[in-house]
Amino acid sequence: MHAALIGQLTIDGLLVGGVYALSALGLNVIFGVMRIVNLAHGEFVIGAALLSAVLFERWHANLFVVLPLAFVLAFGLGALIQRAFLRRLPEDLASAEATSLLMTFGLSYFFVGAWLTFFSGNFRSVPYLTGAWTLGPFSIAQARLAAFVASGIIAVLLALLLRYTALGRSIRATSQNVQGALACGVDVERVRTLSFALGTAIAAASGCLLILIFTVNPETGANVTLASFAVIALGGLGNYAGTLVGAAVIGLAVSFTGYFATAQVAQAAPYVLFILVLLLRPAGILGKSGA
Amino acid sequence: MSAPLLEIENVSRAFGGVRALDGVDLRVNQGEILCIIGPNGAGKTTLFNIISGVMRPSSGDVRFQGESIVRWSPQRIAAAGIARTYQIARPFARLCVRDNVAVAALVHERTLERARRAAQDVLESVGLATLADRPAGSLTLTQRKRLEVARALALRPKLLLLDEVMAGLTPTEIDTMAAFIEQLRERGIAAIGGVEHVMRVVMRISDRIAVLDFGKKIADGTPAEIVADSRVGEAYFGTSLDDVGAAPPTKGHS
């Protein structure tokens, strides 16, 4: 095997990893604040991806239009779901986690059905930025690079928001300690809604970028959920730095298996890593081991 | 004299930089009531977690009836005769009170029916019998504390670990619980109580008192010795224990 090929696959993998990282960040924001693991995450990613594909087919709408639009729509949808359903789950402590899991499981199928209805079951992609730059022996696909850069920008904006805005401070406070946040006068209910909305919107943004690279249909959402969870399993739930490492690993796994095996096997690769990591190191690669 | 029931030898446990326990040695004899006192965060709960097997020490050894149990699973430790309660009561919320206790009784009873009967007897002894059919999630704080004790007793332990069973109770309830703990001695059950407050009661019911401070054991002796130990008074209370005994800083005391 050529060194050049390895280099090429590595570049491709790392660029895709950026998008996975963004998607996983969305999951992490929601988990941090709400302790809810959102099984419908992949459906939000895919919904936005398909929306941008359709808008591109119809009106050649480009990323600068589609991404903000998807972001805003998903934000509203997320807020609505939290207000209408998640917030109204019974406060039965012993089963709180189980009930929220069941609910997001139901939501995920609801949206698979909805996307099938809106977008049909066709596989779609966005033939936008199809060129590539050559860099020595490597070629860098414009679409991949754009997706990577855009993911990075959004992730940085998110970090700034968490660090410097009032909302960000409330989110961090609530993530650390709900009682403490309540005592400091944080409107925890509002923060939860905004966090779920924000997480959903980030998922949508990553969907708009993912479709620059991959071909998707409504039924691929579960794969995205699994890949995003694999990232988190590798990096440790709630660990933002770990998320980046996890995303790079998953990106590489997808890129290499996609080349050396079939596309189907490539889709199973994140899952296999997910299982291996969870079984070998339940706290994630960077997480602390022990009880 | 026979070997002690429980020997804790040089046990340490760190969480990141926090040394929750730092080289603690402790012995408990059969039927003895030992109270571990120490302020918030002293390491009492961590010690109970280690003895009951839900946590491993970073170093050190725990021996029960002469056998090292630090590598044992919690269920094996429970079956061997160490029962514990949780500081914040953790009932099986959707099971009825009787079944909460029956789970533990199943360690000794072969059928569910017999376990339920045994559970009912234990509930009588802690005064929860009339609530046996209620879901445990509907109990009040006081009742939950009693349920914790009932479940632990249903294991027919040789050693009972009571993590703050008196916290949050009214003075009358504290006296009831204290009387109950004193009965254990007659039944030959040893007990380790973790206590932050309620010094008046501790002085009365303890055979021995150990003082934990920032994970270190700073004193260990009879109540009289502890009262006489000036280090304890200063390190822990910033005052003499006689004063504390006279005016107990009891939670929920009006």
Added chain:
Amino acid sequence: MKGRTVIAFAIVAAVLALVPQFLNGYARSLLYITVLYVALAYAWNVISGYAGYLSFGQVTFFGLGAYTTAISVTRGNLPWWEGALLGGVISAALAVPLGYLMLRLRGAFFALGMLGLAQTLQVVANSWQLTGGGSGLFLPPGSNALPAYYWTLAIGLLTFAATLFIDRSAFGLRLQALREDEQVASTLGVQVTTTKVWAFVISAIVPGLLGGGYAWYLTYVEPVSAFATRFDLQAVAMTILGGIGTVWGPLIGGVLMSQVSEMLAAQYPQAYLMIFGGLVVVLLVFLPRGIAPAVSAALARHRARAAQGHR
């Protein structure tokens, strides 16, 4: 009481065994589907309802059973029911190590671990020559429907009886205890790992056995239908509707919804997903405990009132 339960059980079994004689093909297929879905819901209810480990991938074992049967028949010339039994045995044998591994994961990670497992096996079935790849395997057609129905009925009745036993046994109490709080259960002497692995094995054996009947019934097996995650969605929705972690829940939910489920899935697959997914969401808000507890509460009230009337 015990005797009456057995008699009632025998009568229901006899009726369900005789009923197909009086039905046409279409009605028979509806009956088969209902029994199948109720049995699958009961299997899911053990690991997820009683033990509290939500699995969204028990269809793994269903697909495994279906493929084992198809391979045994087409490549091994075994009678189909031997293949189906083998499917159950393989599922159980796999569920033991898998249970030890997977049940170390908690909450979402267990749920996703199982979901991904089903998807991974689907990929395997799709790519492997032994399983016929994407086009699957075809079984000899003939009068397969009735034998498949009896097979499914027998397993369904056994599963129901097992649930009845679990609900009243020490094993069931231990399962519920570890569902409520696993650490507390362990410090009260419950052998948590063994207990939950047993529950997992029961929840694997049943779909493993049912899968073979399904393969024989359809006369073919292919990756998408054998590992269809909708079977899990369905088990979840039906069990929640009836009452999760209860004896009667899967039966109530399954009987109420099997017909709708089958009709929708066949004719309006998109609407099917939206309705069943949406139903899970709405039920969790408005009827999280399901029908069975509501009914038994009403019955208890009725009995109490009757007792008072007598006094």
